[in-house]
Amino acid sequence: MKKLLILGALIFSGFTFAQAVKPVLEQEGNLVKATYYYNNGQIQQQGYFKDGKLEGKWVAYDQQGNKASMGEYTNGQKTGKWFFWNDKALSEVDYSNSRIASVKAWKQDALVNRN
Template structure:
């Protein structure tokens, strides 16, 4: 009986705290679908957005944001693989990582200067 009660309590806790993330999909053309993901606790704030190709693979530019709407990263995919320059924004610096077919080619760190 104690085991059943523990399982019921556990299931209640999992379902009570689980929040579904809102996602919008918009077909751009026959080859691309734009996906917009919103923060689970704030359905108006965009968490990340980008594109899927006709095969359902990540493709093109993907942008991630913090809850305030500031960019945290800009990523690029080519047919589901990391490709090109990825930019990560930090408070006082920007990290640049260059990929080619999922392999890291170069990593740079630049100081962020605000006038």
């Protein structure tokens, strides 16, 4: 019963992340791996849930398959360093207690391959 409740919560919370395609959920030990897709079949984002909360590494991609963001959750809260890519810059955001502690940014000409 507990697993059904967790799965229901994951599906419900998935609606906030997914565009139109249902997520693929896979049990991996005590974690549930969630993969969300764009309508074009590319992965939109991928990460884990534990007890219905975001947990561990999450990676988001743009519709062409390039990394758009990457970071970690602990017990549903953003923690540590997160990276955000766009066409013009890379931003490094350091989170503490799910709040932004610091931000660094680099212009496109200083970026390395993000794949």
